[in-house]
Amino acid sequence: MKNQKPQIDFPTETIEEGEVRIIVPKLSAFVEKPSEYAPSKAPVFYNPVMELNRDLAVLAIQAYQKMVKRELFICEPLAGCGVRGIRFAKEVKGVRKVVINDINEKAYQLAKYNVQMNRLEKRVTVKNEDANLLLARHSAPRKRFDVIDIDPFGSPVPFLDSAIRAIKDGGLLALTATDMAPLCGVHPKACIRKYGGKPLRTEYCHELAVRLLIGCLATTAAKHEMGIKVLFSHSTNHYIRVYAVLAHGAKNADKSLQNMGYILHCFYCLYRETINKNAAFGHGCKCPYCCSKMDFAGPLWLGNIADKKFCVLMEREAKKRKLRLETRIRKILTMIKDECSAPTTYYVLDKICSKIGMPTPSVKILTEFLKEKGFKVSSTHFNPKGIKSNASIREIEAIVRQMAV
Ligand SMILES: C[S@@+](CC[C@H](N)C(=O)[O-])C[C@H]1O[C@@H](n2cnc3c(N)ncnc32)[C@H](O)[C@@H]1O
Ligand SMILES: [Zn+2]
Numbered sequence: 073m074k075n076q077k078p079q080i081d082f083p084t085e086t087i088e089e090g091e092v093r094i095i096v097p098k099l100s101a102f103v104e105k106p107s108e109y110a111p112s113k114a115p116v117f118y119n120p121v122m123e124l125n126r127d128l129a130v131l132a133i134q135a136y137q138k139m140v141k142r143e144l145f146i147c148e149p150l151a152g153c154g155v156r157g158i159r160f161a162k163e164v165k166g167v168r169k170v171v172i173n174d175i176n177e178k179a180y181q182l183a184k185y186n187v188q189m190n191r192l193e194k195r196v197t198v199k200n201e202d203a204n205l206l207l208a209r210h211s212a213p214r215k216r217f218d219v220i221d222i223d224p225f226g227s228p229v230p231f232l233d234s235a236i237r238a239i240k241d242g243g244l245l246a247l248t249a250t251d252m253a254p255l256c257g258v259h260p261k262a263c264i265r266k267y268g269g270k271p272l273r274t275e276y277c278h279e280l281a282v283r284l285l286i287g288c289l290a291t292t293a294a295k296h297e298m299g300i301k302v303l304f305s306h307s308t309n310h311y312i313r314v315y316a317v318l319a320h321g322a323k324n325a326d327k328s329l330q331n332m333g334y335i336l337h338c339f340y341c342l343y344r345e346t347i348n349k350n351a352a353f354g355h356g357c358k359c360p361y362c363c364s365k366m367d368f369a370g371p372l373w374l375g376n377i378a379d380k381k382f383c384v385l386m387e388r389e390a391k392k393r394k395l396r397l398e399t400r401i402r403k404i405l406t407m408i409k410d411e412c413s414a415p416t417t418y419y420v421l422d423k424i425c426s427k428i429g430m431p432t433p434s435v436k437i438l439t440e441f442l443k444e445k446g447f448k449v450s451s452t453h454f455n456p457k458g459i460k461s462n463a464s465i466r467e468i469e470a471i472v473r474q475m476a477v
Contacts (some may be wrong), residue, residue, distance in 0.1 A: 074316055074380075079181055080095075080178070080181065080185075080477065082097060082098075082100055082101075082114070082115050082178075082181060083097065083098040083101040084096060084097055084115065084182075085097075087120070088124055088132060088396065088397035089126070089155060089159065089392075090126070090127065090162070090165075090183070090208060090335050090397075091158045091159070091162050092155065092158050092159055092162050092186075092190050093164050093189060093190065094153060094154070094155045094158065094186045094190075095116055095153070095185060095186055095189065096116075096118040096153050096155070096182075096188070097114035097115060097116050097153070097180060097195045097320050097458040098196055098236060099111065099113075099114060099118070099120075099144060101188065101459070102114045102128075103272075106325055107422075109343075110156060110235070112225075112419060114117065114177045115178050116152060116176065116177065116178050116182050117135075117225075118153045118155065118270050119151055121309055121310075122223075122311075123396070124308055124309065124395060124400065124401070125223070125248060125308070125309075125311065125384075126155065126156050126159055127223060127395050127397055127401055128304075128306065128313070128386075128401065128404075128416045129156065129159075129160070129162045129313075129392075130159055130160065130164060130200075130393075131155045131386045131389045131390055131401070131405075132244075132246065132303070132304055132315050132382075132386060132456050133146070133160060133164050133167075133219055133221075133244070133386035134163075134165065134166075134207045134387075134389045135303075135386045135389055136219065136244045136303070136315075136317075136382075137164060137165065137166040137339060137384055137476075138166075138385060138389075139382070139385065141217075141244065142166070142207055143167070143168040144164070144166060144167045144168060144218040144219055144239030145168055145169050145171075145216075145217050145218050145219075146160050146167060146169070146170045146171070146217060146218065146219040146221070146468070147170070147171045147172075147173075147206070147207070147210065147217045147219070147220045147221070147238070147256075148159075148170065148171070148172045148173070148220075148221045148223070148298065149171075149203035149206050149207055149220070149222065149231065149235075150173070150174065150203050150222065150223055150224045150231070151172040151173055151174045151179065151183055151198075151465070152174060152179050152183070152197075153179060153183055153186060154171075154174075154182065154186045154187060155185075155186070156171075156178075156193060156223060156408050157170045157172035157183075157196060157240045158172070158183075158187060158190055158196060160221075161190075161192045161195050161196045161458030162190060162192065162221075163393075167195070168195070169186070169195055169196075169197070170192075170195060170196045170197070170416055171196075171197050171405050172187075172196060172197070172198050172199070173198070173199035173200065173201060173203060173206050174200065175200070175201065175202055175203065177200060177394060180198060180200035183198050184267055185228075186288045187347035193421070194368065203222075203231055203234070203379060204230070204234045204409055206236070207220070207231065207237070207238040208234050208237070209232035210238040210319075211234070211237040211238045213363045214231055214312055216238055216240040217238055217239055217240065217243060218240055218243050218244065219243060219245075219246070220235045220239055220244075220246070220299075220416075221236060221244050221246040222235055222245070222246065222247050222248065223248045224248065225250070225429065226251040227249055227250075227251045227254075227266050227267075227449070228247040228248060228249055228285075229266045229267065229288060230327070232247075232288070232289065232292045233292060233295075233344060234293060235339060236298060237298050238310060239294060239318050241318070241319065242317060242318070242319060242367045243296065243317070243318055244315060244316070244317055245316055245317075245318055245375065246313065246314070246315045247285065247313065247314045247316075248311050248312070248313050249285050249312050249313075250282070250284060250310055250311040251365070252269070252278075252312070254266060254275075254279060255267070255271055255276040255281035255285065256271060256273065256278065256280070256281055256285055256310070257271035257272050257274075257277055257280075257282075257340075257369075260475050262312065263284065263391065264408070266288075266303070266394065267284045267285065267287070267288040268286050268287070268288055268291060268371070269369065269370050269371050269372045269462070270368065270369055270370060271284060271369055271373075272335070272367055272369035273345075273367075274337055274339075274341045274417075275418075275419075275420040275423045275455075275457070276296035276417045276418050276419075276420070276454065276455075278312065278454045278455070279307070279377075279417060279454050280335065280369050280372065280415070281307065281312050282305050282306075282307055282312050282314065282377055283372040283373045283374070283377065283416075284315055284369070284370075284372045284373075285312060286300070286302055286314055286316070286372075286373035286375075286377065287332055287370070287371055287372040288371040289314065289316060290328045290331065290332065290373055291332070293318055293325065293369075294316075294324075294325040294326075294328065294329050295326070297320065297321060297322045297324075297325050298318045298319060298320050298321070298324060298325055298433075299318070299319045299321065299323075299324025299325045299327050299328035300316040300317065300318055300319070300328050301317045301319065301325075301328075301379075302314065302315070302316045302373075302375065302379065302380065302387070303315045303317060303378070303382040303386075304315060304378050304382055304383065304386065304408070305377045305378055305408075305429070306404060306408060306453060307453070308404065308453075314377075323449040328351075328375070330351045331373055331374050332370075332371045332374065333346055333348045333349045333370060333371065333372070333374040334346070334347045334349070334366050334368045334369065334375060335347075335368065335369045335374075335416065335417060336357065336366045336374065337366060337367055337368070337369065337372060338359035338361065338362060338364050338366045338368075339358065339364070339367060340362050341359060341361050341362040341364065341465060342419070342427065343359050343361045343362070343415050343464070343465050344412070344465075345360075345366075346374050346417075347355070348374070349370075349371055350365075353400050361437075361465070361466065367464075374416060377410065377411075378408050378411075378412045378452075379412065380401070380409055380412040380413070380439050383405055383408055383412065384407035384409065386405055387402070387405045387409070392406060404453050407450075407452065407453040408453050409453060410450045410451070411450045411451070411452050411453065411454075411460055414448070414450045414452070414460035414461075415460055415461070415462055417460075418452045418454060418455065418458040418459060418460045419458065419459055419460075419465065419468055420455055420457050420460065421433065421435060421438065421458075421459070421472075422457050422469060423455045424469060424472060425472060428447065428469055428472065428473070430472050430473060430476050431461035431470060431476060432457070433475050433476075435451060435456070435458075435459060436455060437474065437475070438459065438475070439451070439456070441461070441471050441475060442459075442461055442468070442471060443475075444466075445463075445467075445471065447461050447462055447463040448461060448462045449461045449463070
């Protein structure tokens with residue numbers, strides 16, 4: 073069938089990403105000032121900065137496919153111009169079918185054309201309806217998806233219930249959240265409303281954001297008698313991303329809820345502590361180091377936020393491909409793999425050193441010092457100046473002081 077030109081009444085351009093060629097809005101035509109955020113000005117959404125997010129999604133879904141060894145039925149219910157879903161169909165081996173959808177008529181037209189341009193009409197279906205309606209129509213057992221990728225404007229929460237209902241037992245759910253102001257504690261009330269947990273404006277707020285999103289997923293899944301296992305998550309650019317497998321059954325739900333809890337933080341001395349949801353706040357929220365009143369974040373997810381074996385599978389897939397962002401991707405994967413088993417929260421050297429009035433050492437040198445003293449240390453993808461360690465804030469401060477002598 074000959075490609076039918078879509079009814080596009082706005083400037084476009086052709087781009088290449090991964091292994092696909094896509095027509096997207098010509099972003100430069102939609103901004104009047106350089107400070108304007110072009111993707112949200114264009115009539116159809118496309119954000120080139122999200123290439124990294126999409127690359128990692130391709131790797132994660134391929135790793136998942138290798139893990140489950142079956143053909144995948146994938147849904148991308150908030151697709152914009154369709155680049156993500158089209159990449160899944162083209163770049164992930166073992167994909168039977170992809171359903172992409174957008175409520176915006178122009179996005180639908182453009183995505184349809186992009187599917188034709190990549191000759192994927194037989195395996196990619198394009199829909200034009202509300203994401204929750206589409207997902208609800210796929211909630212019956214035989215209609216469910218193996219993978220659902222929710223990549224919305226802002227928060228994925230409005231789509232969580234219907235995505236959870238539309239996923240097969242053992243299926244993979246991927247979530248993006250770009251509403252970092254609530255999740256990082258700038259708008260705490262909005263975070264409590266949307267995610268059901270209190271955020272905290274600490275130096276490790278990006279990790280808290282990931283844990284709040286996973287916590288929200290775990291509690292929402294539990295309502296549907298499902299448990300979760302987190303395979304991968306990352307915080308990059310202006311967003312966070314989580315990949316989790318959902319397992320049916322009340323026992324699985326109960327088990328994953330055991331990972332919910334709180335993080336107590338002392339803003340005065342930077343002491344922090346995790347606390348299981350069912351345990352009482354033993355010391356009345358007083359910092360055991362300096363006796364200041366501590367603040368808290370949560371309830372949130374205290375379990376693993378990535379799985380080492382899954383990171384290795386993703387690394388293998390990355391090696392097989394020629395991705396434009398290969399160097400950055402490899403670095404992120406190595407770091408996340410190494411911090412999988414590290415303690416919850418991280419220390420940021422600048423923050424510690426400005427508190428004690430010492431020059432900031434390099435992460436590498438401090439890491440060596442801490443290891444020499446027998447502590448476990450890893451860097452963290454959350455922050456280039458961050459370290460995860462079983463050393464306490466007092467022990468780290470003591471070593472920083474020693475280093476300056
Ligand atoms: C961030 S964009 C998606 C970007 C895309 N996933 C990608 O990787 O390029 C979010 C999209 O969701 C669409 N959208 C918003 N609300 C929706 C709804 N209720 N149902 C379906 N689509 C919706 C918007 O039109 C927009 O295209
Ligand atoms: Zn304290």
